[in-house]
Amino acid sequence: TDNIRLLGTYAYTHSEYDDEDxxxxxxxxxxxSFRISPEHSFSLAADITIPAGERGDFSIVPSYVWKDHHYFEDDNGYDYAADGAGGFARVRESYPDGTFVEEEQDAYGVANLRLGFDSADDAWGVYVLGENIFDEEYLIDVGNTGGAFGLHTIIRGKPQMLKAGAYIKF
Structure with a gap:
């Protein structure tokens, strides 16, 4: 209908290092697998407009983004050492204290919801926005720049957030 727009994306990525040069x-x-390359990812959204007569329009915009399991480093969480036969042996990468390095992210999804009102002449509007409304915990990246300084670096995804805003055009 004129009052509902459906949006979506899908991506398939097959990234893999060759066996030989x-x-x-x-x-x-x-x-x-290449770092930060989930095999599958998708997003879905709906933009729903509810007319409110001469005053303006209400809008409801739910959205959802999903990413498949992926690694944060090209080594996929393993240390590599020459195996003496011209190849490489893989061993699980660990910190000096013996704990394993977390270099992968399980599949996850994040849901958002925006509720708004726009005046009929589009001169002003207000909205509230819920981001990560189910408070999904996920990581964006691990171990990038801090490794050069001996630090474990972790970039966490946004937590559950509530925002409000308004605009005026003049």
Missing amino acids: DNGNPLQFAGN
Whole structure:
């Protein structure tokens, strides 16, 4: 209908290191996924307008974004060492204290909801926005720049948030 718009995206990514270089030599990360490359991801949204007569329009915009399991480093959470036979052996990467490095993110989804009102002449409007309304915990990246300084760095996804706003056009 004129009052409902449905939006969506889907992405499929098959990223994987080759087994050998152009000269036939085994590669260190053979078969591993590229960092921060989920195989599947999608988003869905609806933009719903509810006419309120001469005053303006109410709007409801629910959205959902989902990302598949992915790694934060090209080593996919393993240390590599020469195996003596011209190849590489994989061992689970760990910190000096023996705990394992968390270099992967399980699949996750984040839901958002925007409720608003826009004046009929679009001169002003107000809205409230709920981000990550189910408070999904997820990581955006791990171990990037801090490793050079011996620090464990973690970038967490946005927590559950509530925002409100208004606009005036003049």
